[in-house]
Amino acid sequence: MFWIPGNDSCEVEAGLAEDLLLDVRDLRVEFPTLRGVVHALQGVTFQLKRRETLGLAGETGCGKSVTALAVLRLISPPGRISQGRILFEGRDLLAASEAEMRELRGSQISMILQEPKMSLNPVIRVGAQVAETLLVHEKTLSRRAAAERAVEMLAALGIPDPQRTAQRYSHELSGGMAQRVMIAMMLVTRPKLLIADEPTSALDVTIQAQILELMKALKREIHTALLLITHDLGVMAETCDRVAVMYAGTVVEQGPVKTVLKRPQHPYTQGLLRTIPNDATPDQPLFSIRGTVPSLLQPPTGCAFAPRCERAMAECTQAVPPQYRLEADHQVACFLHRGRDSKHPQISQITQIGPKSSGL
Amino acid sequence: MRGYLLRRLVTLTITIAGIMVMTFFTSLVVPLDPLAALAGPQAPPETVERLRTLYGFDQPLYVQFGRYVARLARGDLGVSFQTSRPVLQDIVTYFPATLELATFAILVGIGVGIPLGVLSAVYKNRAIDHFCRILSLIGVSTPVFWLGLVLMLVFYFKLGWLPEPGRLDIMLLEPARVTGVLLIDSAIARDLEVFADALKHLVLPASVLGLVGVASISRITRSSMLEVLSQEYVKTARIKGLSEFPVIVRHALRNALVPTVTVVGLTYGLLLEGSVLTETIFSWPGLGRYMANAFLTLDLNTIVGGTMFVALTFCLVNLLVDLAYAFLNPKITYTES
Amino acid sequence: MSTAPAPTLDLTEARRRRAEARWRYLRDTYVLWRRNRLMLLGTAIILGLLLVAALAPLLATANPYEQILGDRLLPPSAKHFFGTDGLGRDIFSRVVYGARVTLTIALLVAAISTPLGMLIGIVAGYLGGAVDEIMMRLADVFLAFPRLILAIAFAAALGPGVENAILAIAIAQWPSYARLARAETLNVKNNDYIQAMRVLGAGKMRIMAGHIAPMCLSSIIVRMSLDMGTIILTAAGLGFLGLGAQPPMPEWGLMVADGRQFLVDQWWVSTLPGLAILVIVMGFNLLGDGIRDVLDPRQRQL
Numbered sequence: 001m002f003w004i005p006g007n008d009s010c011e012v013e014a015g016l017a018e019d020l021l022l023d024v025r026d027l028r029v030e031f032p033t034l035r036g037v038v039h040a041l042q043g044v045t046f047q048l049k050r051r052e053t054l055g056l057a058g059e060t061g062c063g064k065s066v067t068a069l070a071v072l073r074l075i076s077p078p079g080r081i082s083q084g085r086i087l088f089e090g091r092d093l094l095a096a097s098e099a100e101m102r103e104l105r106g107s108q109i110s111m112i113l114q115e116p117k118m119s120l121n122p123v124i125r126v127g128a129q130v131a132e133t134l135l136v137h138e139k140t141l142s143r144r145a146a147a148e149r150a151v152e153m154l155a156a157l158g159i160p161d162p163q164r165t166a167q168r169y170s171h172e173l174s175g176g177m178a179q180r181v182m183i184a185m186m187l188v189t190r191p192k193l194l195i196a197d198e199p200t201s202a203l204d205v206t207i208q209a210q211i212l213e214l215m216k217a218l219k220r221e222i223h224t225a226l227l228l229i230t231h232d233l234g235v236m237a238e239t240c241d242r243v244a245v246m247y248a249g250t251v252v253e254q255g256p257v258k259t260v261l262k263r264p265q266h267p268y269t270q271g272l273l274r275t276i277p278n279d280a281t282p283d284q285p286l287f288s289i290r291g292t293v294p295s296l297l298q299p300p301t302g303c304a305f306a307p308r309c310e311r312a313m314a315e316c317t318q319a320v321p322p323q324y325r326l327e328a329d330h331q332v333a334c335f336l337h338r339g340r341d342s343k344h345p346q347i348s349q350i351t352q353i354g355p356k357s358s359g360l
Numbered sequence: 361m362r363g364y365l366l367r368r369l370v371t372l373t374i375t376i377a378g379i380m381v382m383t384f385f386t387s388l389v390v391p392l393d394p395l396a397a398l399a400g401p402q403a404p405p406e407t408v409e410r411l412r413t414l415y416g417f418d419q420p421l422y423v424q425f426g427r428y429v430a431r432l433a434r435g436d437l438g439v440s441f442q443t444s445r446p447v448l449q450d451i452v453t454y455f456p457a458t459l460e461l462a463t464f465a466i467l468v469g470i471g472v473g474i475p476l477g478v479l480s481a482v483y484k485n486r487a488i489d490h491f492c493r494i495l496s497l498i499g500v501s502t503p504v505f506w507l508g509l510v511l512m513l514v515f516y517f518k519l520g521w522l523p524e525p526g527r528l529d530i531m532l533l534e535p536a537r538v539t540g541v542l543l544i545d546s547a548i549a550r551d552l553e554v555f556a557d558a559l560k561h562l563v564l565p566a567s568v569l570g571l572v573g574v575a576s577i578s579r580i581t582r583s584s585m586l587e588v589l590s591q592e593y594v595k596t597a598r599i600k601g602l603s604e605f606p607v608i609v610r611h612a613l614r615n616a617l618v619p620t621v622t623v624v625g626l627t628y629g630l631l632l633e634g635s636v637l638t639e640t641i642f643s644w645p646g647l648g649r650y651m652a653n654a655f656l657t658l659d660l661n662t663i664v665g666g667t668m669f670v671a672l673t674f675c676l677v678n679l680l681v682d683l684a685y686a687f688l689n690p691k692i693t694y695t696e697s
Numbered sequence: 698m699s700t701a702p703a704p705t706l707d708l709t710e711a712r713r714r715r716a717e718a719r720w721r722y723l724r725d726t727y728v729l730w731r732r733n734r735l736m737l738l739g740t741a742i743i744l745g746l747l748l749v750a751a752l753a754p755l756l757a758t759a760n761p762y763e764q765i766l767g768d769r770l771l772p773p774s775a776k777h778f779f780g781t782d783g784l785g786r787d788i789f790s791r792v793v794y795g796a797r798v799t800l801t802i803a804l805l806v807a808a809i810s811t812p813l814g815m816l817i818g819i820v821a822g823y824l825g826g827a828v829d830e831i832m833m834r835l836a837d838v839f840l841a842f843p844r845l846i847l848a849i850a851f852a853a854a855l856g857p858g859v860e861n862a863i864l865a866i867a868i869a870q871w872p873s874y875a876r877l878a879r880a881e882t883l884n885v886k887n888n889d890y891i892q893a894m895r896v897l898g899a900g901k902m903r904i905m906a907g908h909i910a911p912m913c914l915s916s917i918i919v920r921m922s923l924d925m926g927t928i929i930l931t932a933a934g935l936g937f938l939g940l941g942a943q944p945p946m947p948e949w950g951l952m953v954a955d956g957r958q959f960l961v962d963q964w965w966v967s968t969l970p971g972l973a974i975l976v977i978v979m980g981f982n983l984l985g986d987g988i989r990d991v992l993d994p995r996q997r998q999l
Contacts, residue, residue, distance in 0.1 A: 034728060074598055106601030118592040123614050123688070133600045185600070371837070378838035493735075501978035503930055505937045506953055506971030509960060513968075517961050633845035637934055641957075651846075652938060655853040667850050671841045 020087075021193055021225050022048040022071070027084035029063075029070050036297045040066045042249040042304070044084070045323055048242075050192070053219065053226040055236040055257065058246035061293060064229040067246075068111060068195045071227075073101050088193070107137040110186035111195040115202050116178035120170035126178075127151065127166025130185045137189050153184040157214060176207035180214070187218055194219075195227045200235065212239055233276065237261055242329070245269050248294055248304035251323070255330030265332040267309045303335070311336060364686055368679055379671045383664045384428055437668075438661030442653060447665040450650060455669075456540025457527060458639070458646035462631045464566035469573025469627055474620065476574070477581025481589060481616075482608055492578055499575025504634045508568045508641040515564060522564050525642040529557050565642045569634050573627045580623040584616040591615075618688050625681030629674055729991050736987025742980025750796040757790035761947045770963045780965040782955060788966065791947035792973050798948045799977060802863055802932045803925055809867035811921055814874025815913065819905050821875070822882030833879070836872035844869045848931050852940040859948070862941035866931050870924065877920055881913040915992050922985035926978040933974050949974050 029041040041063045048054045056064045069075050071086055073093060086093040088109065093101065113119040121129060130150035134141055141149075147166070154162035157180040170178055179199060186194060196215065200208035216239060219226055230236055236243055237257060244254035245266065253266040264270045271289040278284070291308035294300050300307060306316040315335055323331040324338060431438070437447035480492040515522045527542060528534060534542070535549040543562075546554040588594065589612055597611045635648035643649070647666065654662035749756060758778065765785035773780045779788035821832035839847065851865035885891060886909070894904055935941030936950025944951065949970040956966030 034725070072599060074595065102601045102603055104601070105599055111599045113592055113596065115592060119596045121593040121597070121611055121615070123618075124611075132602075136601050182596075185596075374834055375837050375841050378834060379841055382838055497979060497982055498975070501926055501930075501975055501982050503933050503937075503950070503953070503971055503974045503978075505934065505950075506967070506974065509953070509957065509967055510971070513960055513964055629843035633843045633934075636845065636849065637937065640938070651849075655849055656939060658853065663850065663853060667842070667846065670843070670846055674843055675841050 019049040020047055021050045021052075021089060022227070023085075023087040024067070024071070025085045025087075027067065027070060027086065028082045029066055029075060029079065030082050031079040038296045039299050040079075040249055040296060041070065042299055043320065044246070044249070044251050046244040046251050046254050048193070048225055048227055051219075051223050051225055052242060053216075053228060053240045054254075055240035055243040056227060056229045056246060057231065057233065057236055057243055059231060059293065061296075062246045063249040064231075064246055065197050068197050068227065068229060071195065072105055072109060072111060073098075074105075103137075106133050106186070106191070107189045108191050109193045109195070110189070110191045111197060112179070112182045112186050112199050114198040116175060116182045117170055117173070119182055120178060122170055124169075125167055126170060126173070126181045127154070130154065130166070130181065130188055133185055133188050149188065150184070153188045154181065156218070157181075157184050158210075159184075175203050176211065179203060179207075179211055183211075183215065183218070187222060187224065190222050191224060193227065194224045195229070197229045198231070199228075201230070201232070208235070215239070233261070233273070245272070248299070249296060250304060250320075250333065252305065252334070253330075253332045254323075255326075259327075259330050265326060265330070265337060266305075266334050267311055267336075268305045271308075303333075365683065368682060372675055372679060375675060376672065379668055379675075380429065380432065381425075383668050383671075384425055437665030440654070440662045441659040442657055442662065447661050450662070451647065451666065451669055453540070454645060454647045454650045457542075457644060458632075458635050458648055460541045460543060461562065461565055461569060461635060461638070461644060461646060462628065464562055465569035465573055465631050465634075466624065466627065468566060468570030469577045470624065472570075473574040473577030474581050474617075477578040477620075478585055478608065478613060478616075480578065480582040481585030482604075484586065489582075492582070496575040496578045499571045500579070502571065504568060504572060505637040505641055507571065508565070508638055511564055511568060512641065523557070523560050525644070527558060527561050527645060528554065529561075532557055565638050565644055569631055569638050572630055572634060576627055576630065577620065577623055581616060581620050584619045585612060588612045588616045614688075618685060621681055621685050621688060625678050628677045632670055632674060726991055733987055733990060735983050736990070739980050739983025739985075739987055742976060743984055746796055746800060746977055746980065749793055750800045753794050753797055757787075757793045759787035759790045761786060761791040761794045762945055763787075770959060770966070772963070773965055773969075779969045780963070782952070782966045783959060788952070788969060791952060792949070792970055795947040795949045795952070795970065795973065796977075798859070798942065798946060799929055799932070799974075802859065802866075803928050803981075805863045806867045806870060806928050806932075807921055807925070809863070810870035811874055811917065813867070814871040815878045815910065815917060817871065818875035818878025818880075819882050819909055819913065822879035823886060823901065823905050823909060829879075832875065836875050839869070839872040840876075842869075844927070845931050845934055848935060849938065849940060852935055857940050857943055859942045859946065862932060862935045865935070866928055869931070870928065873924070874917060874920065877917060878913045881916055882909055885909055885912050919985070919989045919992055922981065922988050925981040925985065929974065929978050929981065 024047070025045050027041050027044040028039070031038040031040055044063065044067055046054070046056075056067065058064055066075070070081055071088075071093070073081075073096075075081060081094060084094070088104070093104075096104075120126060127147060127150050130153060131143070131146040134146040134149055135143070138146075151162045151166050154166060159165050159177060159180050165173070165177070165181075170181075173181065183199075199215070200211050203211065212235065215226065218224070226239075228236070228240060240257045242255060243257045243260045244251045245260065245268065246252065247268050253260060253264065253269045260269060261273065264273055268289070271287075274287045275289070277286060289308055294304055294307065300317070302315075302317040302319055303309070303312075303321055306312045309316065313335060319335075321333045321335045321338070323333045325331050326337060435448055437451070439445065440447050440450055443450055476492045476495070480489045483489055512525065516524060523529065532554055535545045535551050535554055538545050538548055542558040543555060546552075546558060589608075594607060594612055597607045602611075632648075635644075635646060636652050637648070638644065639646045639648035640652050647670070650662070651666045651670070653659070654666060758776075763786060765781075768777075768781050768785045769783060771777055771781045777787050777789060779792060782788055782791070817832050817836070821829040842850070847869040848862075848865045851868050852862050855861035855865060891904060891908060894908060899908075932941055933948070933950030933953070936948040937954045939951075939954065942948030942951050944955075952970035953967045953974075956963070956968075956970070959966050
């Protein structure tokens, strides 16, 4: 168990700095429960550039949603963010006051949730809910003006007869409609960052495609960056520019989507991609990564994937691998690639301290 | 909405019919012969028989029931054995006092109970939550008649802060009867002294009754709020950047109040029950005390008529509550199950 | 290229896992029970009640029925912990014996109304149709009256006395259990597993009694424990009004009524028995709340 010193001041390449909208470093979140402390996030590091779509992929329970909530500082007590930095446009969100965060929420950073019909207030008409976001953040706006803009937004999202729809309640809408309303509600203030937590998982496949197209179109128009959380690799391939793969509370690999999907470097990503049924070899038994996801109550020391990794080495169980930078913009947290970060040997190493339970 | 209303009215009619049947048959089950009680222990059997014929108790059952229903239609509930006045008249005389008491109690219940419940939920497990929970626990566990006695002992007999049991000071004259509700009548008559005195007399009994209301309303508000606060749309409201107050009041409370409304209806029932006991203790000339006496003296007509009246009022309140619930909760008007 | 070994279907392993899950459930229940201090208090109070009722002859300091007219209305003292009442009887002993009365009433009411309500509710819910309509209309009629008033009406009709009071309260209680059982039955009726039983040829009785009834049980138990307090309050109310227990039975409500005439100067005659009612009802309410919290699956998660 050793601590690898790093040089975080020149964390990012020079050109990248201005483009960088969201810079998350070594984010750790814990939830105290009856049975002990659940380490939901054990050092999450990733970057998101302006107007870029970053996919946050991983299995259920790997910490994707927690990451999103942490960015918005909406982790409800007794859960807490125990360590890390979240830089939004250079500003450390973890140091901001609650009032400052409220300013950001809804106007600069928004989030849409998975179940659209449950995420809308059942006793308030949907048009009013969309207008509410405007009224909270643009104090000089009159109610009527806000209502009109809300209707415009609903129209922009392809909702037929937006005037009447605005008068409806959430349970009167279909899933797809409700999700459009949610998106309208969250984009009406033109935020710089939109987080989408499994936005299409609750919808049927045809509607899924429509919603994704819609989001892409809007993104282009409003110049929003999108952090798309999903477990669906297909959706990711279609929609994202870059991808960050999460496993057991850490990011194991991140890079341009084509690179990661075609030439995955982390054993977990590789295993994940192998599980996709392949038309070329229809008779082969389906592959699954052996073993199971580790318990977040007692996280293993060292790399979280090591127990299941076919290429684990001795040091994998002793230290947590930092993210090594491979070619442009492709990072892997795996000791197999130590020494491969040729271009910027000093810059690449991002400090990661393993779980405190192991004691130092 | 209209369909729902119609359906409820139909159910109500059936229920009322059932109530009538039940009260009628209950009166037949009474083992003690009220006529014998009326005639007195010395009366010879012929007198009892004559009374029986007089009151029509010798007719076959269905005839009696038919006559019963016919009388009801005319508004004739019979004559009270106690007061020798028509039962209906007695009810009209005494009901406003109970109404006054119950209304005040509900206002206390809502005015204190809902804020306490909300605070309790928002500051869950902190000092105010514990205080509220203990208070509502005690409120729900206290025998109403005992509390009335204890409070009367403390505040009237020992401390003298509050006036004697009853509605009005003996020395004061009741204002001209318009509604029967003292506060309203004295306001109409511009009699400030009576108004103030009536108010003072209301404090103790209304508080006793109200405590039960506070307890149950704050409990339901708390649990309803807790449920609502864990819903996704509350998270959405926070994501939008709303500060806590609008999140709690505009988004959470509006949803949480919906089940609270039904509890208000239930509380009304509790109040009707409680009024029987409270009025007895505080010598409050209302329906509750009237009924309590009727039960004890086996005043048949009063028991039957009064119970039915209470049941009908209860039904009506429940209907109103259901309508309010349907109004508040847009889902109900569409999905009927 | 090697693939991971296929998982084997191991019965002993499956059984072991189930047993382990059950053990964990029980352990969590115990942990929750211990953590919830209020529920512990409730349990303590009720256990206290049971003990007092059981050991009444040992705990009482005097004969609860014995009237010593020379010792009327004595204040609380070392000899008479709670003082004496209008007929010279030791109030403490009467309160102690009153625990037996209260407990008996509560248990009998529960024993009558719960099975009755469950029977009607499950049958109505499962069979549906006309049976359901009739039963539910009947329940509605009963529920149209506030419970105490209904109990008073029946008690008045049946005549004064503890037995009639018990019957009266039970009659007023069954509709709520029936409603609850019916709601649960409707929920469960179309579960795949009930359908499977039908396909396997199980008869209606067997399904209702053997399968549906157990599934209703937990919410009925919760409701029953929450209702205990109300039952006791109703019984005390009936006693107070003179419609329930009759003198000289040491029923707490009756004792409060007896003391009413002495309220101003001899406050203990009414106050102390009423306090007993308060404590016991509080105990049942705490216990009921605790049972509900523990049985509620959501609470278990944290």
